Amino acid sequence: MRQSSKFDYLIRQYKNTIYNYAIYMMHNRMDAEDVTQEVMIRIWQNIGKFNFYAARSWIMRTTHNLCIDYLRRNSNQLKKEVSLDDNLSERIEDKRSASMPDKMVAQKLTDTKIKSAIENLPERLKSPFVLYELQGFKYKEISKILDIPLNTVKVNILRARIQLQKELKFYAGKKTS
Amino acid sequence: MPEKKQAKINEDLLNRIIAVAYRDAGLYNRLAVWIKAKKDPKIKNLLDEYRHTADSVHNIKPEEISFNIHESLHDKVKLQSWHKGAASKLSYAFYSVFAKPVYAATSVTIILVAVIAFILFMQPSPKHSYTKAEIKLAQEQLEQSFAIVGKVFGEVETKLDKDVMTKHVSKPLNKGLNFLNDYLIGG
Numbered sequence: 001m002r003q004s005s006k007f008d009y010l011i012r013q014y015k016n017t018i019y020n021y022a023i024y025m026m027h028n029r030m031d032a033e034d035v036t037q038e039v040m041i042r043i044w045q046n047i048g049k050f051n052f053y054a055a056r057s058w059i060m061r062t063t064h065n066l067c068i069d070y071l072r073r074n075s076n077q078l079k080k081e082v083s084l085d086d087n088l089s090e091r092i093e094d095k096r097s098a099s100m101p102d103k104m105v106a107q108k109l110t111d112t113k114i115k116s117a118i119e120n121l122p123e124r125l126k127s128p129f130v131l132y133e134l135q136g137f138k139y140k141e142i143s144k145i146l147d148i149p150l151n152t153v154k155v156n157i158l159r160a161r162i163q164l165q166k167e168l169k170f171y172a173g174k175k176t177s
Numbered sequence: 178m179p180e181k182k183q184a185k186i187n188e189d190l191l192n193r194i195i196a197v198a199y200r201d202a203g204l205y206n207r208l209a210v211w212i213k214a215k216k217d218p219k220i221k222n223l224l225d226e227y228r229h230t231a232d233s234v235h236n237i238k239p240e241e242i243s244f245n246i247h248e249s250l251h252d253k254v255k256l257q258s259w260h261k262g263a264a265s266k267l268s269y270a271f272y273s274v275f276a277k278p279v280y281a282a283t284s285v286t287i288i289l290v291a292v293i294a295f296i297l298f299m300q301p302s303p304k305h306s307y308t309k310a311e312i313k314l315a316q317e318q319l320e321q322s323f324a325i326v327g328k329v330f331g332e333v334e335t336k337l338d339k340d341v342m343t344k345h346v347s348k349p350l351n352k353g354l355n356f357l358n359d360y361l362i363g364g
Contacts, residue, residue: 009272011246019242029243036242040250053278114233133199133234161195165230
């Protein structure tokens, strides 16, 4: 009873955090859903073994490790799935936003561009960047989750910011030319 | 018009600009970069570019998971004891409050303070009932004190009339007037 309550709470609380992190890591939603499910199963299997108060770090560490495992296993199929899945979801969203004002569409385009630029970051820069900027983790937590020194976390986030800026400039250059 | 001197953006300055743009710089760095950006348009442009990107990154809304994770998990793991509905919502509310040590400590403190305040305020205030003898005694004492005050006022009036007015006011005044009369008639 108590364990299932805890599990229920953790699922409701972290399902979207896990899913969003997995999307950036896996580049496609199908794999992200698989990873999310797998993490949930791991949570259920280990519900009594980890500190409930430190669950966030434990869950994100598990998510990160699972993403890395998936990436290693599926590295060959990955690129094809990216284009298929992302195009499909964007088409669905385009239909929904057809009646929306221009501003919303422009915002959506910017979002897509930035998401794509973040996805293109190398994994060692992307993980700390996503955890810090998009999911609100602190440097110390990220250091624990990724099992890397605190200074490396800071440096990698800085490098990610610089690289993201370069990527977006490249996009802008392509758009204007 | 002389051209403004533009500083070369070194690595340290770039790091500071980025930190300011992403809003995780300290007050000193924010001020330093702001002053430099005011002086140098190159730094201002760079700061604006990074700030624009940072704002866009922070504005990305998280995606919601599209499939029903509860259903899919039921198929994969046998969670017979996993309750749904009202009980589930109740447990979620409970763990939302007590999920973090800080929240738990705060909640417990608030509850304790509320309980103590309730107990203190709800306690009946002590009522002292006086006996008839006490009331009578108090009335007598009040009358006595009024009598004393009246007596004092009477004595003061007598002293003022008989002693002060006649001796110290009327007599010197008469003496003065007599002297004045004598002087005027005599003169």
